[in-house]
Amino acid sequence: MKACYLIAFAQSHSDFRLPELQSISEIHGFQIHLPKDPDTSRPFMVVELDEEEHAFILAQRCILIKSIYEFYARGTTYEEVHEMNRSNRHLWERYVPDTSFKFIVTGFNHTIPQRRQRDVIESFAYMDFRGKIDMKNPEITMVCFEEYESRPAPANGPPRKRCEDDGGFKEVFFGRLIVEGTARQLVGVFDVKKRAYFGNTSMEAEISLLMANQTLASPGKWIYDPFMGTGSMAYPTAHFGAVVFGSDIDGRQMRGKGKPPGVIRAATQYGIASRIIDLCTFDVTNNPWRCGELFDAIVTDPPYGVRAGAKRLGRKRELSEDKKALYLQHSQNPRSDDQPYIPPTKPYELSNLAGDLVLLARYLLRPGGRLVFFLPTVTDEYQEVDIHTMMCEGMEVIANSLQDFGSWGRRLITIRKIATQKFSPPSFQHVEEDAMDTHVPAHRDFREKYFQGFSRGQCNGDQAGTVST
Known part of the structure; x- marks a missing residue:
C-alpha cells in the first residue's frame, strides 16, 4: 500500500534531484511516485512509496537527500496543518500511549525564536502523546518545518535582524523522521583535496557521485570512461560496486609520476583498486574495440577546451607529397638513435566530440545501457x-540537468540505449554541412566563445574556477 513521505533535500544542484531519485529507484527495482508538477527549486518534496524500506534505500544512496519523514500534514497556515494532521490520525495514533518522543520546530531560510517554537509545539497538544520526552534517544522524532522564501541581504543599510518576518512562511510541513541521509557523507570521503592523486581538471566529489548514480552503478556492472584523466568518475562508480575500464589519449594524465599509476594509487586509497580493470592509452576515434555491447554504462567528463582541450589523432595541416614520401622512406629505414614516435594530434571540436560519443555509446553499450x-x-x-543535434537512432535522452554558472552552464546529459539490434563501429567521419540548413547548437565552438567572454562581457573568474574540463 502506497504511503506519503516527505523528503528534505540538501541545498545544492536542485536540477539533479529528480534524475537521481528515478535512477536509484530503477537500480533497486521499485517505483517512486512523484508529484504531478514537482518544483525542484524548493527544499521539500512529498512523494509516494510502496514500502517504508524504499525510503531507507533512497537515503543510503541519494547524494542530495538530507532526511526522509513519514508525511502527516502540510499547509500555508497552522490551521490547515492541524486540520490535515487530525485527519491523518491513523498514521500516528499508535505512538500515543507509551512511545518516547522528541519534537523539533525549525525553519528553512529563517531562524524561529524559541518562544514561538514552544507555542508551535504546544499547538500540537491534541496529539496527546503520553510517552516520555527524550531529547537524546527518543523512539520517534516529530519535526515541523517552516519554509520561507529566500531573502537576499540588503545592499545598503543595517543587516536584516535574525528573526525578521517571523511567521511569514510560505508553507509548513509536518511529519515523523524515518531516516537521516547517509550518502552525503561520501562527499567528504571523495573530497579531491584529500585524494592521493588529482589534477587541475579533477571533478569535484559531489558531482562525480551524482554522475555515478546516473550510471546505475552497482555490483556486476561494467562501466567505461573514455576520457579517464585523473579518474574522478572511476572512484565513486567502483565504490558502488561496478568494475571500471578507463582510457585516454594522454596516458600521462592517468599515470602521473611514480609507480603504481596515479589512478591506481587513488583507487587504493579508497579500497577499490581491484575494481579498476585496466587503463589504456588510445584515441577514442581510433579505438581497439572490435565487438560492441560490452558495457553497462559509459560515464565521462569530456574536455571542452577551458582548462584542457580535446584532441584526436591527426594533423592540423596535411603534409605535402614530398614530406609524405620522406616520412615513408624514414619509416622503412629508421635510424638507431631515433626517439620513440609521438603521433601528432589535432583539436577535437566539441559538437563533433559529443556526436561521436553518442555513436560510440550506441556501439559499446548493452541494450538499456x-x-x-x-x-x-x-x-x-x-x-x-x-x-537532438547529437542524437542518433536507437538512443534517447532521459535526463538533462543544468549546473548554472550564469552566462554559461554545463548540462549533465543521460542517454539510454533503447535499440536491441547490433550496430557497426562508428567511422567518426565529419562532413561539413551548409550552415543555412543546419541548426548550430550552443555548445559549438564553446572554447572560443568562453575566452571571448560570450556576448555579455568577460566571464566571471570565480565561476570558471569551480569547473573541471
Whole structure:
C-alpha cells in the first residue's frame, strides 16, 4: 500500500534531484511516485512509496537527500496543518500511549525564536502523546518545518535582524523522521583535496557521485570512461560496486609520476583498486574495440577546451607529397638513435566530440545501457533542440540537468540505449554541412566563445574556477 513521505533535500544542484531519485529507484527495482508538477527549486518534496524500506534505500544512496519523514500534514497556515494532521490520525495514533518522543520546530531560510517554537509545539497538544520526552534517544522524532522564501541581504543599510518576518512562511510541513541521509557523507570521503592523486581538471566529489548514480552503478556492472584523466568518475562508480575500464589519449594524465599509476594509487586509497580493470592509452576515434555491447554504462567528463582541450589523432595541416614520401622512406629505414614516435594530434571540436560519443555509446553499450556526460552550453543561446543535434537512432535522452554558472552552464546529459539490434563501429567521419540548413547548437565552438567572454562581457573568474574540463 502506497504511503506519503516527505523528503528534505540538501541545498545544492536542485536540477539533479529528480534524475537521481528515478535512477536509484530503477537500480533497486521499485517505483517512486512523484508529484504531478514537482518544483525542484524548493527544499521539500512529498512523494509516494510502496514500502517504508524504499525510503531507507533512497537515503543510503541519494547524494542530495538530507532526511526522509513519514508525511502527516502540510499547509500555508497552522490551521490547515492541524486540520490535515487530525485527519491523518491513523498514521500516528499508535505512538500515543507509551512511545518516547522528541519534537523539533525549525525553519528553512529563517531562524524561529524559541518562544514561538514552544507555542508551535504546544499547538500540537491534541496529539496527546503520553510517552516520555527524550531529547537524546527518543523512539520517534516529530519535526515541523517552516519554509520561507529566500531573502537576499540588503545592499545598503543595517543587516536584516535574525528573526525578521517571523511567521511569514510560505508553507509548513509536518511529519515523523524515518531516516537521516547517509550518502552525503561520501562527499567528504571523495573530497579531491584529500585524494592521493588529482589534477587541475579533477571533478569535484559531489558531482562525480551524482554522475555515478546516473550510471546505475552497482555490483556486476561494467562501466567505461573514455576520457579517464585523473579518474574522478572511476572512484565513486567502483565504490558502488561496478568494475571500471578507463582510457585516454594522454596516458600521462592517468599515470602521473611514480609507480603504481596515479589512478591506481587513488583507487587504493579508497579500497577499490581491484575494481579498476585496466587503463589504456588510445584515441577514442581510433579505438581497439572490435565487438560492441560490452558495457553497462559509459560515464565521462569530456574536455571542452577551458582548462584542457580535446584532441584526436591527426594533423592540423596535411603534409605535402614530398614530406609524405620522406616520412615513408624514414619509416622503412629508421635510424638507431631515433626517439620513440609521438603521433601528432589535432583539436577535437566539441559538437563533433559529443556526436561521436553518442555513436560510440550506441556501439559499446548493452541494450538499456546509459551514457552519462557533461556538455557545456552558452546560456543565452541554448535551446532544447541542441541536444537532438547529437542524437542518433536507437538512443534517447532521459535526463538533462543544468549546473548554472550564469552566462554559461554545463548540462549533465543521460542517454539510454533503447535499440536491441547490433550496430557497426562508428567511422567518426565529419562532413561539413551548409550552415543555412543546419541548426548550430550552443555548445559549438564553446572554447572560443568562453575566452571571448560570450556576448555579455568577460566571464566571471570565480565561476570558471569551480569547473573541471
